[in-house]
Amino acid sequence: MLATLPLWGNPYVIYLINLSCIAVVAALGLNLLIGYTGQISLGHAAFIAIGAYTTAILSTKVGLPFWACLLASGGVTAIVGFGLGIPCLRLKGLYLAMATMAFGVVIDFVVITWGKLTGGVRGINVTKVSIFGYPLDSDNKMYYFLMVLTILTVLAIKNLVRTRIGRAFIAIRDRDIAAEVIGVNITAYKVMAFTISSFFAGIAGAMYSYTMGYIHPEHFTLLLSVQYLAMIIVGGLGTILGSIFGAVFIVLVPELIKAIARASEMLIPALKGKYDEEWNIAAFGLLIMIFLIFEANGLYGIWGRIKTSFKNWPYTY
């Protein structure tokens, strides 16, 4: 059904699915870093920005083909992630959160100041591309490509966390000193987690700039980092299915709120015109708080409970 969706689906729905796919890729990267390795990062938006700008600059100013841009974005972002990972080795908890946040602010500053390359506050246009002579010029065509990319990412991460590397990540998350005692090389694995996570952020950033066709520093503020955090918290930390649920959910939240606003306008005419973009952001904040207080396992936990209760029906256990 998902394969034929572009043939009959509403273009806006296709667009939303495209955005969700990009979000899934970046959220999986962040979940690998936070949910599996336990390293708090508030700078994910900066990595996405680096990926997006690398693609934008390489495709517009250098004219590289699509594949080269995509790989270059992932590569450049991974190198920056590697670079950030090394100084962050000594830090954990609050200190790490602050360092990554500072990193985000610095990247934002660089993007705005380096106007010659990035277009500064005017933003930058991205040329439409084609792969192997097949143009990706509409959301529908992008849709197939993004679907394939997302499935590949999910498979890659799913297999990664089952290997020795993934187990090392989980050991570091649970107790880093104990992990070191049993012979996990913390230095190597922490840097690896940063690198892999930023690689996927870079890929997502590249796809974002192709899908939107125009990028601007305003797209990559701290708020975006918080949105990604909201995705993995609402979805469920340290789960793959959770990242997918969370990413799709957070992309759809603004739509949900718009629908609620429209419905309440119809019921109470006095509320007409009170809808504001701010309600979406307030909802992100509220969702983070509600999920952390009442359902720490996120949507994944709810999904698991529903599944077991169906499986065991009619018994409670």
Place this chain on the structure above:
Amino acid sequence: MKSGLLFFIQLFASGIAVGCLYALIALGFVLIIKATDILNFAHGEVIMISSLLCYFLMAKYHFSFLTASLVTVLIAALLGILTERVVLRPMLGEPIFAVVMITIGLSIFLRSMAGIIFGHDNYVFPSPFPKEPIHLAGATLSMTQIWVMICTALLVFIFFIFFKYSRMGLAMRGTANNQETALLMGISTKRIFAMVWGIAFVTAAIAGIFLANVMVVNIGLTFTAISAFPAIILGGLESIPGAIIGGLAIGVIENLAGGYLDQMIGGGVKDVTPFVVLFLMLMFKPYGLFGKEEIERV
């Protein structure tokens, strides 16, 4: 005097004035970290909300500056106690990541609520301080800056007395030192936590009211709290003297860098220098100048 030296003194003096504000903001962070081990990412929102509240009380309801400030401070204290009760208490004993995240959630929630209630316009605060600047040892300072310095010094003194001599202050220090021992000594840690959040929000409100005097009042004021992060890292997360010294140092460094480097790179250096300091500090001395190094055991 040579003009180069004069320029330096001017930058230094206004750096101290800005640094006092950073110190006030950092104080609020450190109070909460010391007692409860939580970094409150929603601090900037409290600052922004109090300055907007103070502005609206004065502009819309024609309160005098003093009554408006008093009401703002009271509301901030209530907000602090409410926050502790509703948001933070369910999170007692949860891992640090969850607690950090919940304050981030709270921060964006408060920010957008403020946007909905107060709107996104820029307001100019009707400053009660006289406009004429004062010349002091070659530097020119505005009356507001002088008052900021006086009030910060006064507050720091009050806190010093409070923590050193009052019963409540002693209980707070005991709780910060070791929660279980404090409980055994008959201190109600729940009440202490609520009090700490209340007091920290009061310092945020005072910082907000002064910020309103020197900056344009709008939603963007939240960013000032993020620029106080370098101050608490520089001073060490759990040290009150560290917060004051870190705040002053960051204010001076930021102003000097802005004054000397802006011509070379062109704009914005002032905003980014504190973060470069933060980054360097984290790399070479993560526990700051006065912070205590944590020793971990498995």
